[in-house]
Amino acid sequence: MARMFSLKVTGVLAAAAFIFLVFPTAPAKAQDLDMKQIFRCQAKDKAGIAHCDKSREVILNNCTTCHVFVAIVVQQFDKAGWDGLFDRHKGRAAQLNDAQLEDIKSYLVANFNPKLEPPEVPPELLKEWTAY
Numbered sequence: 001m002a003r004m005f006s007l008k009v010t011g012v013l014a015a016a017a018f019i020f021l022v023f024p025t026a027p028a029k030a031q032d033l034d035m036k037q038i039f040r041c042q043a044k045d046k047a048g049i050a051h052c053d054k055s056r057e058v059i060l061n062n063c064t065t066c067h068v069f070v071a072i073v074v075q076q077f078d079k080a081g082w083d084g085l086f087d088r089h090k091g092r093a094a095q096l097n098d099a100q101l102e103d104i105k106s107y108l109v110a111n112f113n114p115k116l117e118p119p120e121v122p123p124e125l126l127k128e129w130t131a132y
């Protein structure tokens with residue numbers, strides 16, 4: 001009896017391993033997303049990378065209460081576009097001071113602009129990003 005049970009368990013494990021091997025790239029769930037890849041960093045120097053890291057953190061902690069982060073990364077605005085967006089957002093992220101807002105704006109201008117393809121985001125999030 002014990003032997004049969006362990007055979008069964010082995011079978012289940014083998015099936016799970018098989019499914020994992022055959023479908024290793026199942027669609028990413030929101031919680032599995034790599035925010036570092038999505039909130040990317042074009043900079044290659046140490047100071048530039050530090051600026052990206054800080055900006056990513058500020059954005060994720062302050063800019064995703066009213067809409068999902070997708071709204072931010074799919075818009076490849078030029079400088080004027082980001083200026084306009086930040087003007088419209090003045091009262092919206094009131095907890096951030098001017099220096100912090102300038103900081104994240106310059107990060108967005110450098111990493112999300114018309115010269116770059118938008119980063120890949122899961123289709124189910126793409127569908128929802130206009131829900132505000």
Ligand code: HEC
Binds near residue numbers: 063085
């Ligand atoms: C208090 C709510 C609120 C917060 C916080 C907020 N937003 Fe928004 N955001 C909105 C609303 C409302 C819209 C849609 C109207 C608009 O485009 O101004 C929007 C739209 C956007 C868009 C899409 C604009 C377009 O034209 O499609 C971007 C990009 C964006 N927000 C970036 C940000 C960033 C960056 C932050 C953090 C500094 C932020 N948001 C924080 C309310 C908010």
